[in-house]
Amino acid sequence: MLVSRADGVLTGGRIVETEAYLGQGDPGSHAATRGITKRNAVMYGPPGCAYVYFTYGNHHMLNLVTEEEGTAGAVLVRAIEPQLGTDEMVRRRGARPMHELANGPGKVAQALGLDLRDNGSVLGVGRVAVFDAPPPSEPVAVSGRIGLTAGHERTLRFYLEGDEHVSRGRTGPRRTARLTDLKDEARAGDARRWKDDA
DNA sequence: ATAGCGATTGACT
DNA sequence: GTCAATCGCTATA
Numbered sequence: 001m002l003v004s005r006a007d008g009v010l011t012g013g014r015i016v017e018t019e020a021y022l023g024q025g026d027p028g029s030h031a032a033t034r035g036i037t038k039r040n041a042v043m044y045g046p047p048g049c050a051y052v053y054f055t056y057g058n059h060h061m062l063n064l065v066t067e068e069e070g071t072a073g074a075v076l077v078r079a080i081e082p083q084l085g086t087d088e089m090v091r092r093r094g095a096r097p098m099h100e101l102a103n104g105p106g107k108v109a110q111a112l113g114l115d116l117r118d119n120g121s122v123l124g125v126g127r128v129a130v131f132d133a134p135p136p137s138e139p140v141a142v143s144g145r146i147g148l149t150a151g152h153e154r155t156l157r158f159y160l161e162g163d164e165h166v167s168r169g170r171t172g173p174r175r176t177a178r179l180t181d182l183k184d185e186a187r188a189g190d191a192r193r194w195k196d197d198a
Numbered sequence: 199a200t201a202g203c204g205a206t207t208g209a210c211t
Numbered sequence: 212g213t214c215a216a217t218c219g220c221t222a223t224a
Contacts (some may be wrong), residue, residue, distance in 0.1 A: 146206095
């Protein structure tokens with residue numbers, strides 16, 4: 001559950017689509033180039049913070065920092081299922097079908113009223129908060145990330161299979177799995193990474 | 199100081 | 212399916 005209290009109004013919903021962005025070695029990441037810059041600094045900061053950036057001259061993107069301080073890593077929230085403050089979300093986004101209020105990363109930030117002021121804010125302390133929720137009943141689909149220049153693709157996009165609130169997009173190759181299995185895979189990957197580092 | 203570009207969207211063919 | 216809008220960040224001079 002993702003919740004915003006921008007403008008003193010609570011808005012939010014269930015996260016239904018995400019993409020992972022790593023640090024060095026992930027050419028699609030803002031942290032791809034070695035070193036901290038003014039923009040990507042928050043990605044290197046402590047986990048549990050919001051990394052918000054501005055792109056294409058119009059759109060804000062909300063990421064959740066995931067890795068320990070000193071290691072770049074964040075999850076881009078690409079879509080949510082509106083559940084809280086939907087009337088305010090309609091006011092911010094314009095009259096649209098419910099499933100088009102936040103079915104894209106730029107739309108998520110707009111619907112939640114977020115902007116660069118939220119960059120670096122601590123989840124639950126600033127205007128953005130994330131709460132645990134029951135695991136989804138739908139299978140989780142895994143595909144390549146959207147919108148990256150060729151050669152930057154990695155299968156790091158995760159979304160709820162068949163959910164109407166997921167962004168439209170060229171999916172490409174895709175597989176589905178249970179959430180518990182994906183978590184097992186992630187843990188195995190972490191173990192492999194630690195072993196390699198050692 | 200500044201050219202080039204982008205983790206997109208919305209309108210249009 | 213194509214395409215323009217739009218501006219902060221990054222890299223280069």
